[in-house]
Amino acid sequence: MLxxxxxxxxxxxxxxxxxxxxxxxxxxxxxxxxxxxALATVYNNLNALYAAGEIGKVKIPDSADLYDRSPILxxxxxxxxxxxxxxxRIPDFLGQLKESIGEEIDSYDLTINYTCQKCRKTSC
Amino acid sequence: MLxxxxxxxxxxxxxxxxxxxxxxxxxxxxxxxxxxxALATVYNNLNALYAAGEIGKVKIPDSADLYDRSPILxxxxxxxxxxxxxxxRIPDFLGQLKESIGEEIDSYDLTINYTCQKCRKTSC
DNA sequence: TTTTAGATTTAGAATTATTCTAAATCTTAT
DNA sequence: ATAAGATTTAGAATAATTCTAAATCTAAAA
Numbered sequence: 592m593l594x595x596x597x598x599x600x601x602x603x604x605x606x607x608x609x610x611x612x613x614x615x616x617x618x619x620x621x622x623x624x625x626x627x628x629a630l631a632t633v634y635n636n637l638n639a640l641y642a643a644g645e646i647g648k649v650k651i652p653d654s655a656d657l658y659d660r661s662p663i664l665x666x667x668x669x670x671x672x673x674x675x676x677x678x679x680r681i682p683d684f685l686g687q688l689k690e691s692i693g694e695e696i697d698s699y700d701l702t703i704n705y706t707c708q709k710c711r712k713t714s715c
Numbered sequence: 716m717l718x719x720x721x722x723x724x725x726x727x728x729x730x731x732x733x734x735x736x737x738x739x740x741x742x743x744x745x746x747x748x749x750x751x752x753a754l755a756t757v758y759n760n761l762n763a764l765y766a767a768g769e770i771g772k773v774k775i776p777d778s779a780d781l782y783d784r785s786p787i788l789x790x791x792x793x794x795x796x797x798x799x800x801x802x803x804r805i806p807d808f809l810g811q812l813k814e815s816i817g818e819e820i821d822s823y824d825l826t827i828n829y830t831c832q833k834c835r836k837t838s839c
Numbered sequence: 840t841t842t843t844a845g846a847t848t849t850a851g852a853a854t855t856a857t858t859c860t861a862a863a864t865c866t867t868a869t
Numbered sequence: 870a871t872a873a874g875a876t877t878t879a880g881a882a883t884a885a886t887t888c889t890a891a892a893t894c895t896a897a898a899a
Binding site for chain 2: 874
């Protein structure tokens with residue numbers, strides 16, 4: 592995998608962002624440093640970096656995928672009102688799944704819907 | 716909620732299908748009995764029946780939603796090769812989630828990726 | 840240093856699932 | 870019979886992502 596200037600810019604953005612951003616949001620940030628960059632390049636590189644295990648990716652039902660600075664397996668809770676995403680770690684979740692299903696599991700996609708503290712109080 | 720002939724046809728198809736079908740597949744079946752039915756009507760009714768708790772819906776990442784004859788909460792494993800979906804029941808999964816996260820959870824979306832027995836043998 | 844093969848980038852078109860729109864039609868209760 | 874509201878229809882619109890093909894870049898070989 593070549594480390595082009597587009598790719599290293601995108602890696603840099605993802606590694607330094609806090610929270611979780613979509614390809615489109617990363618594209619907007621990338622254009623600040625490199626105005627001519629194409630959206631397709633952002634997608635290409637996010638895919639390549641994810642495939643190479645450099646970054647994480649979160650599938651949000653009915654919404655754009657989000658990218659995560661950490662490639663380490665963990666889970667996500669998303670607020671149904673404000674759509675804010677938080678990382679959560681469920682101890683040995685994969686082990687629990689395998690045990691209760693009795694099949695060898697490759698991977699899983701999980702998003703947990705809740706209402707965050709702020710939204711519960713202020714009704715956003 | 717009115718029970719129109721379109722709606723009862725669609726309910727009937729879903730309740731009698733085995734396995735899981737997409738809106739488009741249900742549309743094709745519906746046209747056998749009612750050739751003029753619109754795809755939008757199939758979507759409208761699947762949404763209405765799901766909202767009314769009559770049927771289930773499964774979100775498949777990067778693919779069309781599937782509908783499920785049962786509205787009762789359960790989980791799904793999907794074969795990465797043949798894309799076949801099977802129901803699984805993980806005992807008190809919601810309880811486990813709540814406990815390990817320490818938040819009140821509204822709902823969750825989970826799909827588990829595996830390779831089914833057939834595909835493991837025959838490489839499909 | 841030139842060549843070359845392969846990887847990457849770009850712009851824009853294409854794809855796919857689903858929702859939206861607005862007009863027509865149907866239902867149910869009056 | 871009528872009116873209000875729900876549903877249906879066809880087709881346009883939307884949104885996220887991938888695809889295409891040509892141009893450009895990179896790294897390594899000659």
